[in-house]
Amino acid sequence: MLENLFVGTTDWLRSLLGGIGFLPTEIAESIVLVVKLVAVLVFILVNALWLVYMERKVAAFMQARIGPNRVGPWGLLQTTADIGKLISKEIIIPKKADKVVFLLAPVLIFMPPLMVFAVLPIGKNMAALDLNIGVFYLLAIASLSTLFFFMGGWASNNKYSLLGAMRTVAQMVSYELPLVLSLLGVIMIVGSLNLSDIIAAQEHTWLIFTQPIAFLIFFIAAVAETNRCPFDLVEGESEIINGPYTEYGGMGFAMFFLAEYANIMVVCAMATIMFLGGWHAPFGLTFIPSWVWFFIKMYVLIFIVMQFRWTYPRIRVDQLMGFGWKVLVPLSLANIFVTGIGMYIYRAIGW
Amino acid sequence: METSIYAVVAFYGLAATILGAATMVVFMRNIVHSVLFLAVTFVAMAGLFLSLDADFIAAVQVLVYAGAVCIMIVLGIMVIQRTNMNETNLFNKQILAGAGLTALTVAFGAIFAGRTAWVEMVAADAVPANTVEAIGELLLSKYVIPFEVAALLLLVALVGAIVLARDEEVETNADN
Numbered sequence: 001m002l003e004n005l006f007v008g009t010t011d012w013l014r015s016l017l018g019g020i021g022f023l024p025t026e027i028a029e030s031i032v033l034v035v036k037l038v039a040v041l042v043f044i045l046v047n048a049l050w051l052v053y054m055e056r057k058v059a060a061f062m063q064a065r066i067g068p069n070r071v072g073p074w075g076l077l078q079t080t081a082d083i084g085k086l087i088s089k090e091i092i093i094p095k096k097a098d099k100v101v102f103l104l105a106p107v108l109i110f111m112p113p114l115m116v117f118a119v120l121p122i123g124k125n126m127a128a129l130d131l132n133i134g135v136f137y138l139l140a141i142a143s144l145s146t147l148f149f150f151m152g153g154w155a156s157n158n159k160y161s162l163l164g165a166m167r168t169v170a171q172m173v174s175y176e177l178p179l180v181l182s183l184l185g186v187i188m189i190v191g192s193l194n195l196s197d198i199i200a201a202q203e204h205t206w207l208i209f210t211q212p213i214a215f216l217i218f219f220i221a222a223v224a225e226t227n228r229c230p231f232d233l234v235e236g237e238s239e240i241i242n243g244p245y246t247e248y249g250g251m252g253f254a255m256f257f258l259a260e261y262a263n264i265m266v267v268c269a270m271a272t273i274m275f276l277g278g279w280h281a282p283f284g285l286t287f288i289p290s291w292v293w294f295f296i297k298m299y300v301l302i303f304i305v306m307q308f309r310w311t312y313p314r315i316r317v318d319q320l321m322g323f324g325w326k327v328l329v330p331l332s333l334a335n336i337f338v339t340g341i342g343m344y345i346y347r348a349i350g351w
Numbered sequence: 352m353e354t355s356i357y358a359v360v361a362f363y364g365l366a367a368t369i370l371g372a373a374t375m376v377v378f379m380r381n382i383v384h385s386v387l388f389l390a391v392t393f394v395a396m397a398g399l400f401l402s403l404d405a406d407f408i409a410a411v412q413v414l415v416y417a418g419a420v421c422i423m424i425v426l427g428i429m430v431i432q433r434t435n436m437n438e439t440n441l442f443n444k445q446i447l448a449g450a451g452l453t454a455l456t457v458a459f460g461a462i463f464a465g466r467t468a469w470v471e472m473v474a475a476d477a478v479p480a481n482t483v484e485a486i487g488e489l490l491l492s493k494y495v496i497p498f499e500v501a502a503l504l505l506l507v508a509l510v511g512a513i514v515l516a517r518d519e520e521v522e523t524n525a526d527n
Contacts, residue, residue, distance in 0.1 A: 026357070101387065132481050133407055140414035146421050147390060154383060154424070162428075169421045177509075193483060325516045329509065 006123065006291065010036070040117045048261040052079045055261075055306050062310045089250030097247065098155040105152030106248065106255035112145040113262035120269050121196050123279045123291030134195035135187060138270060139180055142225070145263065146172040149234070152256070153244030164243025167317065168234045172225060174324040179221035181332035182214040185339040186274050199278030206277040213335045215275040217328055219301075222267035224324070226260065229309035233317055268301035269294075276301075361402050368395040380441060382427045390420040407483050 013035060017028040053068065053076065060067025068075030093099055116138055119131050131137050146169055153165025187193060189210060190201040201207075208215045224231035235243035245256045272278060276297045279290035315323070372391040379385040393416040400409035479485060490498045 098381075098383075101384075131406070133410055133483055136407065136410040136414070140410045143414055150421055150424060151387065154428070166425060169425050173422065322516065325513055330513055333509075 048258040049079045051261040058306045086254040092249050096157045101155035106252040109148045109259040115141045116266045133193045135193045156247035160240040161246045163240045175221045175224040178328035178332045182217040185211045185214040202277040208275040226263040230312040268298045272297040365398045386424045
């Protein structure tokens with residue numbers, strides 16, 4: 001019952017629409033699709049709100065504080081109150097800003113995470129859309145968000161915003177390379193770009209055990225791609241105020257802020273699918289529904305990302321570039337090489 | 352070829368977007384706006400590929416060109432040093448040369464469009480659902496030499512970048 005909660009809901013909706021009768025199949029299918037996408041959007045927003053609260057709690061406990069505890073039970077409604085405050089604020093547009101681009105950036109910034117989540121298989125038979133080239137699609141869409149960060153930073157017409165925007169581009173271009181190269185090892189072993197196939201291939205052995213180095217490279221590069229500490233040079237408060245978001249207030253800022261958490265969810269979900277077996281239950285604990293397993297794994301990774309932020313200091317720009325180009329890229333190339341040789345040896349042995 | 356009403360609407364919508372955005376790339380006076388419209392053109396092109404069931408090419412289009420657009424903007428801002436960004440993509444006075452070049456391009460386009468046997472090129476059998484496998488096999492059999500040469504070139508460029516980055520470190524350490 002619980003296992004098929006979402007699949008069952010979709011089937012019920014489909015049969016309901018089919019029961020109406022006069023609707024053509026295309027329109028009924030597109031209504032189902034719209035419902036799925038709206039569900040994904042609501043899911044991302046609710047999770048982003050929760051993650052803001054979770055981050056504040058994690059930070060508080062790591063620093064021996066209590067954290068938000070006034071609004072609602074255990075301060076659970078703190079982010080809701082924050083968003084309410086941000087929505088009610090005036091939208092301030094700097095006089096010399098490029099108005100259209102300035103306003104477009106926070107609107108578009110939410111598009112890549114939404115488009116990515118539409119194809120993620122979050123449980124058995126549970127991808128809103130099952131694409132044959134899933135991995136490729138994920139990388140293509142995820143790379144779009146650089147452009148929107150840059151649009152916001154450039155359109156603000158502010159030195160600090162522009163510096164932050166330049167850093168975004170430099171950082172994302174340098175770290176996209178190890179991110180993609182580390183996934184190559186996974187694709188070589190699985191032999192498919194389809195996310196469902198990649199998960200199916202990990203039924204017995206999670207790929208983190210066969211590709212441990214790739215996982216580390218992917219995770220580090222992913223943290224850098226989402227501009228999280230220790231790679232949060234893009235919005236380094238002590239250097240460039242708040243990077244691309246400096247001139248944004250109210251809901252514009254909130255959109256960037258929520259998009260950051262949505263992006264963390266995206267990369268952690270990707271790491272779960274690629275390396276942690278997706279929705280497969282470990283130790284045969286299949287009585288827990290597959291989508292619950294998926295979210296447990298994703299949240300463990302998110303928890304680790306949050307702990308990074310309160311453990312490590314921010315690294316310098318040249319250290320960031322040096323680390324990306326001199327350590328991660330050669331390491332991921334070596335990983336591909338070793339994986340290729342290893343696959344041939346395994347085949348020769350006859351595994 | 353699909354001729355349902357949705358496919359037709361999608362084609363004309365995408366075609367109008369591509370042409371409109373491409374025109375704006377030329378006519379925008381601010382170089383950054385031009386490049387942003389270029390991004391719209393590229394994404395709409397990807398949509399056109401999708402409507403032809405070429406999902407792999409569509410993803411490549413977005414992946415390659417979205418990154419390229421960002422780099423282009425950065426270069427545009429770094430290379431062009433004008434205080435007023437609204438004067439960064441201006442027209443020049445080379446009307447004759449421009450007209451000649453445009454006429455030549457249009458003429459060649461027309462010639463090649465006329466020479467192509469469109470009817471024969473539209474395959475009678477359906478488009479395969481999975482294009483990636485077919486592309487992969489073609490790349491590693493019929494087009495293996497160009498593919499490997501390009502791969503080698505990119506790898507050399509990558510290794511070269513790493514070597515350059517390391518070299519700098521050695522020199523700064525030597526100064527110390």
